[in-house]
Amino acid sequence: MLQTATASSSIVPPVMTGARPMLAISDLHAAYGQSEVLHGIDINVAPGEIVAVMGRNGMGKSTLMKTLMGIVPTKSGTITVDGTDVTTLKSHARVAKGLAYVPQGRMIFSTMTVQENIETGLTVTGSRKVPQDLYTMFPVLLEMKGRRGGNLSGGQQQQLAIARALASNPKVLLLDEPTEGIQPSIIREMGRTLKKIRDERGLSIVVSEQVLSFAMDVADRVLVIENGSIVHESLRADIDEAQVARFLSV
Amino acid sequence: MFGDYSLADLSSIFVMQGFAGLILFSVYVLMALGLAIIFGQMGVINMAHGEFMILGAYVTYLCSTFFQTYLPSLFGGYFFVAMALAFLASGAMGMLVEWALIRHLYKRPLDTLLATWGLSLILQQAYRTIFGPREVGVELPSWMMGSIPVTDSIEVQINGLFVIAVTTVITLGVAVLIYRSRFGAQIRAVMSNRSMAGAVGIDTEKVDRTTFGLGCGIAGIAGSAFTMIGSTGPTSGQLYIVDTFLIVVFGGAASLLGTIASAFSISQTQSTLEFFLSGSMAKVLTLLAVVAILMLRPQGLFTLKVRR
Numbered sequence: 293m294l295q296t297a298t299a300s301s302s303i304v305p306p307v308m309t310g311a312r313p314m315l316a317i318s319d320l321h322a323a324y325g326q327s328e329v330l331h332g333i334d335i336n337v338a339p340g341e342i343v344a345v346m347g348r349n350g351m352g353k354s355t356l357m358k359t360l361m362g363i364v365p366t367k368s369g370t371i372t373v374d375g376t377d378v379t380t381l382k383s384h385a386r387v388a389k390g391l392a393y394v395p396q397g398r399m400i401f402s403t404m405t406v407q408e409n410i411e412t413g414l415t416v417t418g419s420r421k422v423p424q425d426l427y428t429m430f431p432v433l434l435e436m437k438g439r440r441g442g443n444l445s446g447g448q449q450q451q452l453a454i455a456r457a458l459a460s461n462p463k464v465l466l467l468d469e470p471t472e473g474i475q476p477s478i479i480r481e482m483g484r485t486l487k488k489i490r491d492e493r494g495l496s497i498v499v500s501e502q503v504l505s506f507a508m509d510v511a512d513r514v515l516v517i518e519n520g521s522i523v524h525e526s527l528r529a530d531i532d533e534a535q536v537a538r539f540l541s542v
Numbered sequence: 543m544f545g546d547y548s549l550a551d552l553s554s555i556f557v558m559q560g561f562a563g564l565i566l567f568s569v570y571v572l573m574a575l576g577l578a579i580i581f582g583q584m585g586v587i588n589m590a591h592g593e594f595m596i597l598g599a600y601v602t603y604l605c606s607t608f609f610q611t612y613l614p615s616l617f618g619g620y621f622f623v624a625m626a627l628a629f630l631a632s633g634a635m636g637m638l639v640e641w642a643l644i645r646h647l648y649k650r651p652l653d654t655l656l657a658t659w660g661l662s663l664i665l666q667q668a669y670r671t672i673f674g675p676r677e678v679g680v681e682l683p684s685w686m687m688g689s690i691p692v693t694d695s696i697e698v699q700i701n702g703l704f705v706i707a708v709t710t711v712i713t714l715g716v717a718v719l720i721y722r723s724r725f726g727a728q729i730r731a732v733m734s735n736r737s738m739a740g741a742v743g744i745d746t747e748k749v750d751r752t753t754f755g756l757g758c759g760i761a762g763i764a765g766s767a768f769t770m771i772g773s774t775g776p777t778s779g780q781l782y783i784v785d786t787f788l789i790v791v792f793g794g795a796a797s798l799l800g801t802i803a804s805a806f807s808i809s810q811t812q813s814t815l816e817f818f819l820s821g822s823m824a825k826v827l828t829l830l831a832v833v834a835i836l837m838l839r840p841q842g843l844f845t846l847k848v849r850r
Contacts, residue, residue, distance in 0.1 A: 364735045382747075383740030391743045404727065411724070412731045416743035461551070481736050506603040 312375060314339045314496040315464045316389075322359040328367065329355045331520040334500075337464065342490055342497040344511035346471035346504070348540060351491045352520040357468040360498075361393045362386050372462050381404050385463055388416040392462030398453040406433050409452055410442045410475075413459030419494025425492075426455045429485070429530035447478040451485075458489065465489070467499040483509040502536055516540075554695040555817060563813030565702045566769055568709035570805040571801050572764030573782055574789040575716055578801045581790060583733045583753050585651050586644055591786065592779025593665035594636060594758040596629030598765025600673055600682075606680045618683040621766070625708070628762035636758025648750075655690040662780070664794025669776035677775035686770075701770045712760065717798055729753055762776040770773060791820035792832050804843055810834070 293442045311338035317372060322330040329352050337343050347353050358364040362383040370379045378386045387393075390411075400409050402444070410422045419466045423484040430451045436444060441452060450470060457465060467486075482507060490497055501507045507514055514531055516524035524539060526532065547555065577591050605624035609617045639661065646656045663804075687706055690696040720726035732749050733737040740746045765774075772778065784809070793804035808828060815824035836842075 361741050363741060382745075383737070384743050384745045387741065387743035395738060395741070398736055399738040401731050401738070403734055404730055408727050408730075411727055412739070412744060415724075415728065454743055459553045 298501075312371075313337055314341075314374055315498065316372040317326050317360070318372075320356075320359065321367040321542050322355055323399045324355075324364070329364075329520050330359060331368065333517075333520075333522060335522065336514065337496045339496055340490060340494050342486065342499065342511050344480070344497065344507035344514045345359050345500045345517055346502065346514060346536065346540060347488075347500075347517040348509055349378060351517050351519055353438065355520075356498055357393065357395070357466050360466055361487065381536075384416070386507075387460050387462075390461075390463030392457035392460050392465050393459050394453045394465070394467040394470060396449075396472060400441040400452050400456070402440065404441055405438055406444070406452055407437040407440055410455050410459050411530050413456040414520065416460050422459065429458075429488070429517060430455050446473050447475065450474060450482065452476075454485070454489075458493075458495065462495055464496045464498065469500055469502065470504050471501065474486065475538050479503070480509070481507055482506075486510050502540060504533065504540060508533070522529075545607040547586075549554070550695070553580050554693070556814065559814045559817045560810060561698050561702060561787050561849040563810040565705050566700075566813055567806050567809035568705045568762055568767050569636075569771065569782070570786065570789055570809050571713060571802055572767060573786040573791070574801050574805050575713065575798070576760040576764070577800070578790045578793070579720075579729075579760075580754055580757040583729055584644070584750055586648075586654045586754075587651070587787075588757070589783065590639070590656060590665060591658075591663035591761055592781075592783035593662045593669075593759075594632045594761040594766060594779075595765040595777040595782065596669060596776070597621065597635060597665070598632050598762030599778070600678075600765075601631045601671065601681050602766045602769045603673075603678050603760065603774055610681060618682065618685055620703075621686070625763055625766045628757040628766040630762075632762025632765070633759030634753040635703050636830070637751050637755035638762075639755040639758075643748065644754065645747065651706050662783075666776045666780075673776070676778060677773040679773045680769040682770065698820055705770055706766045709761070712763060713802065715800075716760065722796065725749075725752070788829075788832060792836065792842060794844045797842070800842055802843030802850060 315335070315337040316332055318486040320330055320333040321328060333356060335343070338354065345353055345356065355364055362378075362381060366379050370377055371379065373390045375384070379519050386407070397445065404412075407422060410426065414420065419499055430512065432448055433452055433455055436448065439498055441449065443507050444452060454467075458477060474482065486497060486499070487510060489495065499507070499510065508528065508531070513525065513527050514536060515522050518537060518539060524536065526536075573591065573595060576587060576594075580586055580588050580591075581612065602621070602624040605620055605627060609620040643657055643661065646653060647657055682701060688699045689694050689699045720729060728739070728744050728749050731742070731744055732746050736746055739749075768774070768778070789805045790801060790810055793800035793802070811828050811831065812824055815827055819827070
């Protein structure tokens with residue numbers, strides 16, 4: 293027991309492949325009003341790497357995502373995307389610099405059609421046509437492109453939210469609890485899709501999760517966030533599942 | 543109340559009042575379109591909307607005097623210039639107001655109500671100082687005056703037809719802009735979820751400013767049209783703002799079709815009842831009907847059915 297306790301407190305340095313990180317977060321603090329939620333987060337994500345941020349409810353996963361996206365203001369620290377500092381930029385400018393976001397609960401524009409939803413993601417690219425490869429990746433969206441987004445099932449909405457995010461040609465894709473409210477068979481499918489996206493487009497993915505099996509399936513590296521700090525980090529190869537599970541148990 | 547009229551008289555009355563209602567409907571639609579867009583997108587209740595309309599009316603008035611004095615030969619076409627200028631003037635002022643005042647209050651919707659009300663008082667006094675307290679009328683070019691006899695007892699006014707035509711064009715234009723263009727898609731995205739719209743790459747502040755300007759600009763065109771059915775004074779806008787709010791709420795926020803349907807039913811009821819009863823009785827009955835319907839259907843006439 294004592295051994296694991298010391299092991300869990302020592303943070304393994306991120307494995308870098310020599311290249312500069314695609315997403316670099318350093319000493320990030322964020323607060324809602326006076327109450328600070330993130331207390332100095334440091335994460336580096338290499339190009340093409342999938343990182344899962346795990347933690348129980350209320351530990352700061354969503355806040356981290358929202359802070360990265362500029363929805364929750366940064367108190368101090370820096371966020372860099374592919375070498376560009378985006379800390380002071382507004383959300384839409386961060387998208388132009390290469391961040392894309394799939395929020396918790398999908399948040400698709402429910403009164404707009406599927407196609408219009410994807411088109412909103414094209415704003416920063418200046419292009420007008422939905423790239424064909426998005427429909428190839430999510431054929432169900434092509435089938436339903438004239439339907440209102442709000443009338444899709446949860447799994448379809450999730451695909452739509454991912455397609456909308458990918459439409460902006462991101463370098464880093466952020467997904468906030470993508471498995472929430474999705475049936476298990478579709479969760480496995482989504483894991484395959486995420487890895488496919490990474491392999492085809494070479495982008496980096498940060499995914500926040502509570503489901504350990506999903507994280508084990510997709511992630512190259514797993515971080516655990518607790519009370520606004522990263523408390524554990526390990527590569528998938530040498531992850532101690534029982535130990536991470538303990539962090540997640542309530 | 544119908545007893546004194548013959549059947550033929552009655553049908554003529556209904557047609558004529560229906561037509562008068564259509565003119566009122568046109569001004570209402572133009573006013574309500576702007577208000578609905580602004581309210582739907584930003585949740586801002588623009589109490590100064592009537593003053594933006596009156597700005598358009600004054601611009602039309604200035605334009606008509608300018609053409610009369612300096613370009614009498616082109617007077618016949620001045621109204622088109624006046625409408626364009628009214629749109630630009632009200633739109634520019636709308637964008638200025640959004641930049642200077644409204645954008646600081648997005649997180650405090652109730653305060654925008656007070657702030658825009660204050661703005662409406664300021665604008666009214668400014669109009670009084672600049673244009674004087676007396677109401678001004680606009681000289682119409684000769685081709686817009688007079689009426690076309692349809693039958694012996696039914697006549698339709700040419701300027702009324704013109705207003706209806708303008709409204710149709712503007713409404714179609716707004717519908718195409720909102721439902722078919724990329725900018726419209728951005729407006730609807732911001733309307734449906736502001737922070738998410740930012741997170742997919744839409745510059746929400748720019749969209750807000752343009753939308754506010756667009757809404758106010760349409761009010762300016764409404765003012766231009768308004769000069770044909772009433773005279774323009776510093777406080778004329780106030781008379782219309784309550785009715786316009788009623789239309790937006792009755793129609794169901796964020797539904798263009800609902801706004802049009804509700805403007806139509808309210809203006810027709812009003813116009814027809816006004817002939818048989820006094821103006822205030824007509825208003826009371828219209829309001830009662832609207833209240834009753836809203837109690838049964840609080841979401842307004844038209845709403846989109848989707849999962850939220």
